[in-house]
Amino acid sequence: MATGRTHRPATRSRGIPEATVARLPLYLRALTALSERSVPTVSSEELATAAGVNSAKLRKDFSYLGSYGTRGVGYDVEYLVYQISRELGLTQDWPVVIVGIGNLGAALANYGGFASRGFRVAALIDADPEMAGKPVAGMPVQHTDELEKIISDNGVSIGVIATPAGAAQQVCERLVAAGVTSILNFAPTVLSVPDGVDVRKVDLSIELQILAFHEQRKAGEEAAAEAALPPGERAHPADAAAVAAAPRDSAPPHTASRKGPEGDVPAVMPA
Numbered sequence: 383m384a385t386g387r388t389h390r391p392a393t394r395s396r397g398i399p400e401a402t403v404a405r406l407p408l409y410l411r412a413l414t415a416l417s418e419r420s421v422p423t424v425s426s427e428e429l430a431t432a433a434g435v436n437s438a439k440l441r442k443d444f445s446y447l448g449s450y451g452t453r454g455v456g457y458d459v460e461y462l463v464y465q466i467s468r469e470l471g472l473t474q475d476w477p478v479v480i481v482g483i484g485n486l487g488a489a490l491a492n493y494g495g496f497a498s499r500g501f502r503v504a505a506l507i508d509a510d511p512e513m514a515g516k517p518v519a520g521m522p523v524q525h526t527d528e529l530e531k532i533i534s535d536n537g538v539s540i541g542v543i544a545t546p547a548g549a550a551q552q553v554c555e556r557l558v559a560a561g562v563t564s565i566l567n568f569a570p571t572v573l574s575v576p577d578g579v580d581v582r583k584v585d586l587s588i589e590l591q592i593l594a595f596h597e598q599r600k601a602g603e604e605a606a607a608e609a610a611l612p613p614g615e616r617a618h619p620a621d622a623a624a625v626a627a628a629p630r631d632s633a634p635p636h637t638a639s640r641k642g643p644e645g646d647v648p649a650v651m652p653a
Contacts, residue, residue: 398469402443408433409440410466416459425456467500477504477536479562481553482545483513483523486568490544491519504536509549526553533560540564547571 412432416424426444430437444450444457447465451457467473478501480487491506506523508514514525524532532538541557543550543565550569557565564580567573573581 398446402446403470405433405435405439405443406466406470408435409443410463410470410472413459413463413466417463421459423456424459426451429457472500474500476501476540477538478502478540478542479505479507479529479532479536479538479557480542480544481507481526481529481557482543482549482569483508483518484544484546487542487544488518490542490568491521501540504538505532507532509545526556529556530560533557533562538562540566542566542568543573544568 409429412429413424415432416429426437426441430440433440441451444462447469449457449462449465464473478496480490480503483491483506487506487508491503496503503519503521506518506521507526507529508523509526511525513523516523533541538560539562541562541564543553543557545553547570550567550571551573554565554567554573554575558575558579563578565573565575565582567581567583568585570585570587572583575581
């Protein structure tokens with residue numbers, strides 16, 4: 383068994399870089415939103431902003447598709463939707479099985495975005511006998527004993543694993559042996575797959591840990607910036623607490639007031 387992805391779809395054989403392939407769904411999502419608003423054309427700058435990339439990178443990506451846009455007009459939204467959908471293989475129906483119908487698997491089963499993007503959930507599969515026959519997202523859950531038959535009967539080539547980590551590798555091996563060649567893995571473990579099988583991993587805990595790293599770094603940068611200030615300009619915790627606790631209409635600390643013709647007037651007036 384080898385670990386990694388060595389399968390080469392048509393897009394890669396035609397010279398489209400992996401990084402570009404990874405950005406195509408971002409462009410498609412932005413373009414679909416424009417299409418739903420009946421926007422006919424879009425500039426590279428506008429589309430790049432909507433997709434979260436820079437415009438030079440977007441134009442380079444689209445050059446691999448043979449789409450260069452029209453100067454002064456931009457890109458035809460509907461045509462780009464078609465081009466990218468065709469390149470991603472979304473102009474055909476892709477039956478998908480979800481294995482592991484716990485909280486996460488059930489949430490995936492209820493996700494409405496699959497059908498609108500060319501993916502049809504063909505079956506929900508779980509190892510728990512008590513789950514068999516129970517409806518989830520309008521479909522009866524089937525037992526893992528039926529996995530191979532389900533894949534064969536539905537022509538499934540994409541499997542989604544949402545099982546606990548301990549069961550994921552065995553499920554993966556059964557999926558591959560039954561003919562599945564692409565796997566979306568939500569289990570918190572690394573899968574070992576043979577050559578010719580693509581695996582995409584989604585690990586929510588890792589993404590949260592990365593965000594925690596960035597939050598810690600930002601806090602450190604703020605503390606360093608505070609430490610670099612002259613002593614007189616640093617915020618003292620006690621002063622900050624006193625300011626926060628003071629009523630909004632009270633006079634600032636160390637500021638006296640005197641009576642004027644229209645009421646209290648600060649002793650120190652702005653110039």
